[in-house]
Amino acid sequence: xxxxxxxxxxxxxxxxxxxxxxxxxxxxxxxxxxxxxxxxxxxxxxxxxxxxxxxxxxxxxxxxxxxxxxxxxxxxxxxxxxxxxxxxxxxxxxxxxxxxxxxxxxxxxxxxxxxxxxxxxxxxxxxxxxxxxxxxxxxxxxxxxxxxxxxxxxxxxxxxxxxxxxxxxxxxxxxxxxxxxxxxxxxxxxxxxxxxxxxxxxxxxxxxxxxxxxxxxxxxxxxxxxxxxxxxxxxxxxxxxx
Amino acid sequence: xxxxxxxxxxxxxxxxxxxxxxxxxxxxxxxxxxxxxxxxxxxxxxxxxxxxxxxxxxxxxxxxxxxxxxxxxxxxxxxxxxxxxxxxxxxxxxxxxxxxxxxxxxxxxxxxxxxxxxxxxxxxxx
Numbered sequence: 341x342x343x344x345x346x347x348x349x350x351x352x353x354x355x356x357x358x359x360x361x362x363x364x365x366x367x368x369x370x371x372x373x374x375x376x377x378x379x380x381x382x383x384x385x386x387x388x389x390x391x392x393x394x395x396x397x398x399x400x401x402x403x404x405x406x407x408x409x410x411x412x413x414x415x416x417x418x419x420x421x422x423x424x425x426x427x428x429x430x431x432x433x434x435x436x437x438x439x440x441x442x443x444x445x446x447x448x449x450x451x452x453x454x455x456x457x458x459x460x461x462x463x464x465x466x467x468x469x470x471x472x473x474x475x476x477x478x479x480x481x482x483x484x485x486x487x488x489x490x491x492x493x494x495x496x497x498x499x500x501x502x503x504x505x506x507x508x509x510x511x512x513x514x515x516x517x518x519x520x521x522x523x524x525x526x527x528x529x530x531x532x533x534x535x536x537x538x539x540x541x542x543x544x545x546x547x548x549x550x551x552x553x554x555x556x557x558x559x560x561x562x563x564x565x566x567x568x569x570x571x572x573x574x575x576x577x578x579x580x581x582x
Numbered sequence: 583x584x585x586x587x588x589x590x591x592x593x594x595x596x597x598x599x600x601x602x603x604x605x606x607x608x609x610x611x612x613x614x615x616x617x618x619x620x621x622x623x624x625x626x627x628x629x630x631x632x633x634x635x636x637x638x639x640x641x642x643x644x645x646x647x648x649x650x651x652x653x654x655x656x657x658x659x660x661x662x663x664x665x666x667x668x669x670x671x672x673x674x675x676x677x678x679x680x681x682x683x684x685x686x687x688x689x690x691x692x693x694x695x696x697x698x699x700x701x702x703x704x705x706x707x708x
Contacts, residue, residue, distance in 0.1 A: 349584055349587040351638070351642055352587055353590060353591035355591070356588050356595060358595065358620070359595065359617070359620050359624070360591070360594075360599060361595040361596075361599045361602075362613050362617055363599065364595065364596050364599025364600055365602060366613045368599070368604050369604055372604055
């Protein structure tokens, strides 16, 4: 066989090799293009896909914005709600304190009243029982001296407390409770010096009590505890005027 | 011998082509136009052989040059944003049809002659 023929055969086989190679490569690309693969996608398809994604993106963005706006509104509402709640709670607490519906504690004095024994009496003194009036005076003086909370024998004095004598100076009614005793303990929270001087100062009510055979003693304390008013505060006739 | 070489080349090409990693779609358009150009050369070669005008050098040079030129034209078309490859396809496919016509005519004539020969032989025998 001639040399030229060999060359022709080899060249032809190379040509065939190259032709089938690129044909099969192209087949493969064409096949994969049909399957949605972004690397091998046709331009038009890519454009279409891009447009679709853009629309989707826009829609999603709008939705996100809408949701975040709603969220913002809810947040604002909830913060204002919390604030209102806190303000209301604070107000409620103050009101409860003012009404005497809470246990309180603070600087103050404890006044003890008891009737004197016979041997304790001096010549110009005589025994008179403790009456509601005595207690009213003491409470008023204490209030005048800035007492923030007062209790008599653990009965809290509130704005509609009544202190009255029932019968022949036997019973004293405080907050609808009858107290029948010769010993009274009056607790008051406030500036202890002011409170003390209001009763025990020179010419104070303690002196008058002393003459009446009632022994009044005072005890200052940094921690006077006054219990809350346990009853109901009822309003039957009162109405608010707008 | 030539047929064996052609078959071996084709099988090898097919095997390599199947197993080679997929090329990007961007380059696939170049490959496609190269295939058209190569096929045009092949059909040209066949028709040349049939006409008795086949020249191996012309065939090989045509095969590679046409493929490369078409690839270059496609590339240029992409750069200019003009689909020049369409023009190349029109030319190559048009020539392929012409060559196919030549091949078809050649074989039709050949078979017609054969058929007539057979007919004449039969008549002679009778």
